[in-house]
Amino acid sequence: MATENEHVGDCPEDLEYAEEEDSKDIMKFQRVLDALQKPAIEEMMAALPAPVKRRIKALKKLQLEQINIEAKFFEEVHALECKYHKMYAPLYEKRHTVISGEYEPKDDECDWVSDEEEEITKDLEEKANLAETPKVEEDVKGIPDFWLTIFRNVDLLSEMVQEHDEPILKYLTDIKTKFIESPMGFVLEFYFAPNEYFTDSVLIKEYDMKCLPEADDPFGFEGPEIFKCKGCTINWNKGMNVTVKTMKKKQKHKSRGVVRVITKTVRNDSFFNFFEPPVIPEDVNEDDVDEELRLILTTDFEIGHYIRERIVPRAVLYFTGEDIENEEDDYNEDGEEMEEEDDDDNEDCNEIAKNAKDNCKQQ
Numbered sequence: 001m002a003t004e005n006e007h008v009g010d011c012p013e014d015l016e017y018a019e020e021e022d023s024k025d026i027m028k029f030q031r032v033l034d035a036l037q038k039p040a041i042e043e044m045m046a047a048l049p050a051p052v053k054r055r056i057k058a059l060k061k062l063q064l065e066q067i068n069i070e071a072k073f074f075e076e077v078h079a080l081e082c083k084y085h086k087m088y089a090p091l092y093e094k095r096h097t098v099i100s101g102e103y104e105p106k107d108d109e110c111d112w113v114s115d116e117e118e119e120i121t122k123d124l125e126e127k128a129n130l131a132e133t134p135k136v137e138e139d140v141k142g143i144p145d146f147w148l149t150i151f152r153n154v155d156l157l158s159e160m161v162q163e164h165d166e167p168i169l170k171y172l173t174d175i176k177t178k179f180i181e182s183p184m185g186f187v188l189e190f191y192f193a194p195n196e197y198f199t200d201s202v203l204i205k206e207y208d209m210k211c212l213p214e215a216d217d218p219f220g221f222e223g224p225e226i227f228k229c230k231g232c233t234i235n236w237n238k239g240m241n242v243t244v245k246t247m248k249k250k251q252k253h254k255s256r257g258v259v260r261v262i263t264k265t266v267r268n269d270s271f272f273n274f275f276e277p278p279v280i281p282e283d284v285n286e287d288d289v290d291e292e293l294r295l296i297l298t299t300d301f302e303i304g305h306y307i308r309e310r311i312v313p314r315a316v317l318y319f320t321g322e323d324i325e326n327e328e329d330d331y332n333e334d335g336e337e338m339e340e341e342d343d344d345d346n347e348d349c350n351e352i353a354k355n356a357k358d359n360c361k362q363q
Helices: 012-046 050-100 115-128 146-153 271-275 291-311 315-320 322-362
Strands: 172-180 185-192 202-210 225-230 244-252 259-267
Touching: 050 172, 146 172, 146 315, 172 291, 185 291, 202 271, 202 291, 225 291, 291 315, 315 322
Parallel strands: none
Antiparallel strands: 172 185, 185 202, 202 225, 244 259
16 A cells, blocks of 8 residues: 555655656747747738838848947957956965965954854854863865865866866866957966876866857847867876776677687766867868767856856855855746746746637637
């Protein structure tokens, strides 16, 4: 006999599956509506009087002029980013000296107490009388595993990091961004302490950007976008390359029955594949790019942009987790808003469906 928890819909998995199915149905219905509405819009446009069509073309030309001005705006914004990045550089350098242990901050530089820390400190002092207990200073240099901890904390990065990557990332001492004003782009520089894995002290990833409306789709312009990236060669020490693995396979001869072992080197999942992105040949049209390759590059561009825009400027807040909590709060708020919008959309969809059904009955 089934228990109460065994009923369909009582378990979180069942609820999640039901919600997923509902979402699929809504998306399917929306696609049907879109398919029905598009011909209706095209018919409406075709039915417009010739003078109105002529004026619409004039409006599109005005729209294109606005987009070209917007492109100039984004170019100036990028120039400002380059200018202010130079002002940030000394602060990033000082941050590096603190993290590495080269510089010990003075008391007045450490005068930062959050409300939570203050409450916890007072509570502990009252209960355990810690004010009178001599403090034991631990012999810790800088902030150990600073960047590795950030990689672990941030989902977008932790998904890339494998277990065999972590010992190497312990040697990561700094990540720097270099802005390129013209042609528009940026460079990510990953600095490593001497280690047994590779001989390089810096690994580089370059990103090229464009800020021009496409000739065949000018109204799709939304600002600067990354369109190309280039990694670097990692000079691995012998037997230390974590981006490849060796597989052995036995083969038996059909007639003689002799068994031989074949060794094959294949690509291995690793964060360090980030420095060897796929390359699209110059003569290949963007529309002809394989979908899987396009997805890999899109994800790569997203990661590069995120490291530049969020991780490097606000590293300490990702180390402590504060910025991660803020992003989750923003995401939850957006999710709630989306749910409300979906409810409204559902009502509209239901109303449209009802009207269509009534019309069919009348006919």
